[in-house]
Structure formats: structure tokens, C-alpha cells
Amino acid sequence: MLKAVILIGGPQKGTRFRPLSFEVPKPLFPVAGVPMIQHHIEACAQVHGMQEILLIGFYQPDEPLTRFLEAAQQEFNLPIRYLQEFAPLGTGGGLYHFRDQILAGGPEAFFVLNADVCSDFPLGAMLDAHRREPHPFLLLGTTANRTQSLNYGCIVENPETHEVLHYVEKPSTFVSDIINCGIYLFSPEALKPLRDVFQRNQQDQQLCLDLGDGSSGSWPGAGTIRLEQDVFTALSGQGQIYVHLTDGIWSQIKSAGSALYASRLYLNRYQLTHPERLAQLTPGGPCIRGNVFIHPTAKVASSAVLGPNVSIGEGVTIGEGVRLRESIVLHGATLQEHTCVLHSIVGWGSTVGRWARVEGTANDPNPNDPRARMDSESLFRDGKLLPAITILGCRVRIPAEVLILNSIVLPHKELSRSFTNQIIL
Amino acid sequence: MKALILVGGYGTRLRPLTLSTPKPLVDFCNKPILLHQVEALVKAGVNHVILAVSYMSEMLEKEMKEQELRLGIRISLSHEQEPLGTAGPLALARELLTENSDPFFVLNSDIICDFPFAAMVQFHQHHGQEGTIVVTKVEEPSKYGVVVSEADTGRIHRFVEKPQVFVSNKINAGMYIFGPSVLRRIQLQPTSIEKEIFPVMAKEGQLYAMELPGFWMDIGQPKDFLTGMCLFLQSLRQTQPERLCSGPGIVGNVLVDPSTRIGQNCSIGPNVSLGPGVVVEDGVCIKRCTVLRGAHIRSHSWLDSCIVGWSSRVGQWVRMENVTVLGEDVIVGDELYLNGASVLPHKSIGESVPEPRIIM
Numbered sequence: 001m002l003k004a005v006i007l008i009g010g011p012q013k014g015t016r017f018r019p020l021s022f023e024v025p026k027p028l029f030p031v032a033g034v035p036m037i038q039h040h041i042e043a044c045a046q047v048h049g050m051q052e053i054l055l056i057g058f059y060q061p062d063e064p065l066t067r068f069l070e071a072a073q074q075e076f077n078l079p080i081r082y083l084q085e086f087a088p089l090g091t092g093g094g095l096y097h098f099r100d101q102i103l104a105g106g107p108e109a110f111f112v113l114n115a116d117v118c119s120d121f122p123l124g125a126m127l128d129a130h131r132r133e134p135h136p137f138l139l140l141g142t143t144a145n146r147t148q149s150l151n152y153g154c155i156v157e158n159p160e161t162h163e164v165l166h167y168v169e170k171p172s173t174f175v176s177d178i179i180n181c182g183i184y185l186f187s188p189e190a191l192k193p194l195r196d197v198f199q200r201n202q203q204d205q206q207l208c209l210d211l212g213d214g215s216s217g218s219w220p221g222a223g224t225i226r227l228e229q230d231v232f233t234a235l236s237g238q239g240q241i242y243v244h245l246t247d248g249i250w251s252q253i254k255s256a257g258s259a260l261y262a263s264r265l266y267l268n269r270y271q272l273t274h275p276e277r278l279a280q281l282t283p284g285g286p287c288i289r290g291n292v293f294i295h296p297t298a299k300v301a302s303s304a305v306l307g308p309n310v311s312i313g314e315g316v317t318i319g320e321g322v323r324l325r326e327s328i329v330l331h332g333a334t335l336q337e338h339t340c341v342l343h344s345i346v347g348w349g350s351t352v353g354r355w356a357r358v359e360g361t362a363n364d365p366n367p368n369d370p371r372a373r374m375d376s377e378s379l380f381r382d383g384k385l386l387p388a389i390t391i392l393g394c395r396v397r398i399p400a401e402v403l404i405l406n407s408i409v410l411p412h413k414e415l416s417r418s419f420t421n422q423i424i425l
Numbered sequence: 426m427k428a429l430i431l432v433g434g435y436g437t438r439l440r441p442l443t444l445s446t447p448k449p450l451v452d453f454c455n456k457p458i459l460l461h462q463v464e465a466l467v468k469a470g471v472n473h474v475i476l477a478v479s480y481m482s483e484m485l486e487k488e489m490k491e492q493e494l495r496l497g498i499r500i501s502l503s504h505e506q507e508p509l510g511t512a513g514p515l516a517l518a519r520e521l522l523t524e525n526s527d528p529f530f531v532l533n534s535d536i537i538c539d540f541p542f543a544a545m546v547q548f549h550q551h552h553g554q555e556g557t558i559v560v561t562k563v564e565e566p567s568k569y570g571v572v573v574s575e576a577d578t579g580r581i582h583r584f585v586e587k588p589q590v591f592v593s594n595k596i597n598a599g600m601y602i603f604g605p606s607v608l609r610r611i612q613l614q615p616t617s618i619e620k621e622i623f624p625v626m627a628k629e630g631q632l633y634a635m636e637l638p639g640f641w642m643d644i645g646q647p648k649d650f651l652t653g654m655c656l657f658l659q660s661l662r663q664t665q666p667e668r669l670c671s672g673p674g675i676v677g678n679v680l681v682d683p684s685t686r687i688g689q690n691c692s693i694g695p696n697v698s699l700g701p702g703v704v705v706e707d708g709v710c711i712k713r714c715t716v717l718r719g720a721h722i723r724s725h726s727w728l729d730s731c732i733v734g735w736s737s738r739v740g741q742w743v744r745m746e747n748v749t750v751l752g753e754d755v756i757v758g759d760e761l762y763l764n765g766a767s768v769l770p771h772k773s774i775g776e777s778v779p780e781p782r783i784i785m
Contacts, residue, residue: 340725401727405779
């Protein structure tokens with residue numbers, strides 16, 4: 001039997017996802033119409049022999065998370081539980097801390113998935129590779145171009161055996177164009193090296209305490225394990241870590257801009273996996289161009305034109321003559337007549353007035369470079385806000401006829417004029 | 426009576442519109458700029474209009490032939506080989522202007538107002554001296570040359586260029602009447618009537634100022650063209666409200682040619698003029714714009730403070746603002762944003778213009 005662990009992090013993480021992460025834990029942010037980690041759960045649920053899915057993180061188990069877990073258990077008929085860390089334990093600390101829960105029932109192996117990745121999750125192929133040749137750690141790897149590889153964990157493999165010979169997290173010079181996807185298959189033996197790291201960290205900490213400079217603030221925290229540096233880098237070249245390469249879809253979801261890009265990838269994939277989620281042209285319905293998700297409770301006027309890459313959430317109202325392209329409209333938002341929304345995320349309960357234009361700038365990977373990934377997304381360069389997608393936080397009000405271009409509007413703001421290239425507090 | 430209109434050169438300030446059409450023929454509120462003046466002159470008894478041009482245009486000649494017939498007057502073109510300033514053209518047209526001894530009008534071609542030609546004749550006859558110039562009040566006289574005149578008679582004392590302390594709030598409005606004797610002051614060479622002729626006439630007590638009631642605007646560049654349109658439409662509201670459009674979706678002062686077609690759920694106005702054959706599709710919002718003959722605005726677009734050139738096509742969900750000017754036959758793709766773009770004729774725009782610039 002198999003299990004899966006999804007590492008969902010905590011509220012201190014995901015700052016690059018502001019202001020959207022103020023309202024909902026980032027792992028529940030809707031990507032292509034469903035919570036980010038539902039894509040993970042769906043992929044896990046399809047693996048034959050999957051018995052349990054565990055979420056590990058340090059979010060307080062709030063209502064949206066609880067409701068999501070209940071709904072997901074129902075839908076997939078699988079136990080899905082949330083294990084809350086007592087403190088942020090890094091990418092590996094939680095796995096070690098909750099090792100008993102993970103190994104309970106004696107799984108043959110368990111998947112470990114970072115929540116903030118978008119992928120077609122080739123879990124079956126990884127499992128086949130593992131069963132052909134079991135090793136403690138199997139990493140999913142993909143390719144990036146030389147410059148962009150520096151933003152990721154870089155893997156040097158033995159091309160014949162696919163053993164990981166060298167692993168560096170975000171190197172400053174080029175190491176390899178194979179990058180870590182944050183999707184792993186671990187065997188139960190993987191917990192032994194984790195235990196070694198844990199114990200070594202404990203000893204180091206004790207040593208510091210003995211030396212008298214152990215102010216708890218400067219120490220990353222007992223039990224913290226960084227899977228990438230403490231384990232992959234340390235154990236590479238020792239016959240324990242292997243890589244499985246994929247050329248399927250993959251992208252990180254660190255920022256709102258990358259969520260929009262991930263939405264595009266997932267919507268495109270729905271043609272294969274969930275055609276029922278894609279809006280169809282219907283008599284009396286809106287005009288649909290390309291891949292569009294419309295929540296069944298949304299009200300969309302027949303003269304609206306939507307797509308490509310548009311996701312419309314629960315209870316959203318789209319007025320007559322609205323144009324939406326490359327955008328996400330979240331729960332309860334209203335777009336009044338003739339508005340034009342391009343490359344933007346419209347926050348929960350926000351209102352956009354008639355003939356207003358909400359527009360951002362896409363920072364998608366170069367479509368002519370098959371190895372191109374999202375660039376590392378800093379908001380500023382030389383003190384200037386870089387053109388990026390426009391984000392309206394929760395319950396923002398945009399008056400009629402104004403232009404909001406390349407701007408970020410923080411929640412509950414009522415604007416009275418146009419803005420370009422600004423963060424509006 | 427005769428009138429000399431100083432048309433001048435290529436009208437570069439009103440480009441890109443004047444790349445396709447001579448400035449006097451550019452429609453202002455659905456009538457060529459020049460005809461606003463010529464028709465008012467005819468009403469005041471002018472039967473011979475002389476256009477002082479420094480370049481020849483077949484289009485202008487042809488149009489003027491037609492207007493001669495339509496209005497039953499004579500229209501001559503007086504062609505300068507080299508630019509002669511604002512006074513030189515009078516010397517060039519000396520023969521035409523002295524065919525009889527009547528006083529004659531001289532006008533700058535870029536101005537729009539309720540032309541007070543009959544009142545000018547009266548005023549001129551009343552004071553009996555050589556020249557009358559029309560003056561208009563401005564809010565910030567320090568930006569202009571002002572006219573200092575006697576309050577009761579209008580006799581001009583002097584001209585002050587860009588006064589730093591307040592001396593007067595009246596500026597030259599670019600409309601004059603002169604007796605033929607003025608021509609003895611002017612040589613056939615580049616001369617400025619404002620700087621070289623008027624001060625001398627004022628000194629001799631030969632120049633009087635008549636104050637213009639109502640609006641006045643120099644519409645020689647796009648920004649002022651739009652401001653002038655607003656003033657003109659407001660004046661129409663007072664004088665001939667029946668010429669303005671009303672109905673659902675029409676807001677404020679809107680002038681629409683009978684052949685214009687407007688779709689459902691639009692908001693047109695305030696201050697919009699739509700030319701002949703213009704098509705405005707459903708759900709369009711237009712305010713403070715001039716849309717010239719044959720242009721087509723597709724659905725759900727939003728236009729504020731723009732001039733849309735002849736036969737141009739504006740796509741769906743386009744936003745244009747901030748004195749965007751489209752030349753003739755420009756195509757603006759769907760969903761674009763044009764901010765202060767100045768687009769040359771026959772151009773197809775496929776990308777937004779977020780900051781003001783010229784699109785060659």
C-alpha cells in the first residue's frame with residue numbers, strides 16, 4: 001500500500017503571494033477553479049493502492065481548511081488528514097516528526113509533494129521506476145534553461161543509472177539544467193537519514209547551548225530539517241538518491257503571477273483529465289474562447305466574452321459585454337457591464353464598475369524556449385515596480401470607467417481614480 | 426465686403442489629421458473649420474473670401490470651387506511662394522483687397538467662436554479709424570500678449586507681451602477689420618502684423634479693440650481642438666439646441682450627423698461630435714471626443730478626449746484617452762489601451778500604448 005504527504009507550509013511562508021494569501025491559506029488558493037492542492041490530491045487518489053493522504057504544515061486548522069478536507073475525503077473516499085507542526089520544521093522536519101503516522105500500516109513507499117507546484121504529477125511512472133529499482137529517495141526532475149536553473153534546486157545525474165551525483169539548492173553559478181520538481185517518492189528507509197540529520201542537529205544545538213550562545217532566536221528551531229540541503233546535498237553520490245525525469249507540465253506557484261500561469265497549464269490539461277470542468281459554448285450562454293472554468297453558481301451574461309485562461313469562482317457575477325482574458329475572478333466578485341479584465345486576479349467580493357479596465361502584464365515563460373520557466377519574480381527592480389499582473393485584493397471597489405494597470409490593490413480599498421504601476425495600500 | 430483668411434502652411438500642429446486633409450478642411454463639429462468662418466462672413470455680407478495659403482492643395486482648391494457655387498460668393502487663393510508671416514499676405518493680396526475702398530476682414534484660420542462679424546463692421550464704422558481688432562478675455566494673461574485699451578472707446582494704447590504684473594486680461598482674438606489704407610504700412614516681405622504693424626497703428630491712435638462676448642478658442646492643436654469643441658457645443662446648446670442630439674444613452678451636449686448609427690446600451694457624451702457615416706456599436710462609452718466621417722467604433726470600447734480620424738476602426742474593449750489622435754484609416758486592435766497616442770494615417774495598431782507617444 002501507498003501513502004502521500006503534501007507539504008503545505010504555513011502562514012509565514014507565501015509572502016510573495018500577498019495580498020491574496022491574507023484571505024486564504026495559499027494551498028487553498030483556487031488554480032484552474034479548484035484549490036491548489038486538490039490537483040495533488042486528485043493525482044494521488046488515482047494511484048492504485050493509495051491508502052491515505054497526509055497534509056503537513058503549520059497553519060492553524062481553520063474553517064476553510066477543515067471544510068476542504070471533509071469535502072475531499074468525501075469526494076475521493078480516502079482518509080485525508082492534516083498534521084499540524086508545533087513550529088515550522090522546514091521541508092523535512094515534519095516528515096521526521098510525523099514518521100509514525102506516515103509509516104503506520106506499513107506503506108511500501110510514500111509520495112512527498114510540495115503544495116506550491118503545478119504538475120501533471122506522473123506518480124504512476126515514478127512508482128514503476130521505484131518498483132523496478134527501489135531506492136530510499138526518488139526525485140522528480142525536469143529541465144530548465146541555463147539561467148533560470150539557478151532559481152531552483154539543481155540535480156546532476158548519472159545519465160545511465162539516473163543516480164543523483166550532486167545536488168545544489170539555488171546555486172549562484174550554473175550546475176545543471178535538471179531541476180528538482182518538489183515531487184518525490186520515498187521508501188520507508190528514507191526516514192533513517194532524516195533521523196541522522198535530526199540527531200546531528202540536536203547535538204549541534206546542544207553544543208551551542210553548552211557554549212552559551214544558544215539564544216533560541218538565532219537557532220532555526222529544534223527539529224528543523226531542510227530536505228534539500230540537509231538530505232539531498234548531503235547524500236548525493238551515495239547510491240541513495242535517484243532522479244526520474246519528466247517533460248510533462250511543471251511550474252512553481254510562488255506568486256500570484258505564477259498562479260495565473262499554473263491555471264493556464266491546468267485548464268489546458270482539463271481537456272484530457274476533466275473536460276467537464278471546461279465551459280462550453282451554449283445557446284444563450286457567454287462566448288467562450290479557449291479554456292475557461294466557470295463555477296456552476298456564477299452568473300455570466302450572454303454577451304460576455306471569456307477566455308482563454310479564465311477561471312470564474314463561486315457566486316461571481318459577470319455583466320453584459322464584459323471581456324475577460326488570462327484572469328482569475330474569485331468568489332463573490334462582481335464585474336459590471338462592459339468591463340475589460342486582462343492578466344489580472346480579481347479578489348473575493350471585489351467590484352469593478354462599468355467600463356473600467358483592469359489590466360496587468362504577463363510574465364510568462366518565453367513560449368519559444370521549451371525549457372523556459374517562470375522567472376524568479378521580484379516585484380521591484382531599481383526601486384521601480386516591475387510591470388506584472390494586476391491583483392485586486394479582497395473586497396476592493398473599482399469605480400466605473402477607470403484604469404487599473406500593472407497595480408496591486410490591497411484588501412478593502414475603495415479607489416476613486418485610475419492607477420498605473422502602483423501598489424495601493 | 427472682402428475677407429482675407431490667413432490659412433498659412435501645413436497645419437503641422439494639428440497632425441496627424443493634417444497629413445490627410447488640409448487644416449481648413451478638417452471637420453470641427455461636423456463642418457470644415459474654414460466653413461465655420463466663411464459661412465459667418467457670408468451672413469455678415471462678405472462676398473469675396475481670399476485664402477492666404479503658403480502651400481497649394483488640389484483638395485482645398487476643389488473644395489473651394491464647390492463652396493463658391495454653394496454660397497454664391499467668390500473665393501480666391503492667394504499663394505505665398507515663401508511664408509510671409511501674418512502681415513505679408515495682405516501685401517500679396519493688395520490688388521484683390523483694393524478692388525474697392527470698403528474695409529475688409531482679416532482672420533486667423535484656427536479660431537472658433539460666435540463670429541461677431543456684423544458687430545465688428547458696426548464697431549469699426551463707429552470709431553472711424555483704420556483698424557479694429559477683436560479681443561477676448563483670458564484667465565491667465567501672463568501666458569499671452571495682452572492688449573491695453575481705453576475702457577469706454579476701445580482705443581488701444583499698447584500691447585504687452587507676457588505681462589508679469591496685471592495690466593490687462595484681454596488678448597488678440599485673431600479677427601480684424603482694416604480700411605484699405607492699412608496696406609501702405611505693409612511691404613511684400615515676411616512681417617508680423619501683431620509685432621510690427623499693430624504697435625505703430627496703436628501709437629497713431631488708429632487701432633481699436635472690440636471685446637468679444639462669449640467663447641473663443643484657438644483650435645490649432647488637438648488638445649485645444651477638443652476644448653474648442655466643448656465650448657462650441659455649449660454655445661449651440663444656448664443658441665440652437667435643436668441641432669444637438671437627445672435620447673437614451675445621450676449625455677449632455679452631443680452633436681450627431683443624421684447618418685451616424687449608434688448601438689444599444691451606449692453612453693455618448695458629454696461633449697461628443699460624431700461625423701457622417703460613423704458607426705458606434707453596442708455598449709460603447711464616448712465622452713469629449715470628435716469622431717470623424719466614416720469611423721467605426723466597435724462594441725464595449727471606452728473613449729475619452731480623443732479625435733478619431735476618418736474611416737478609422739477602433740476594436741472591441743479598446744480604451745483610448747488623454748488626447749489620443751488617430752489619423753485617417755487607422756486600425757486599433759481589440760482590447761488595446763491607448764494613452765495619448767498620436768497615430769499617423771493608415772497605421773494598424775496591435776499593441777497597447779501606455780504612455781503618450783507618436784506611432785509612425
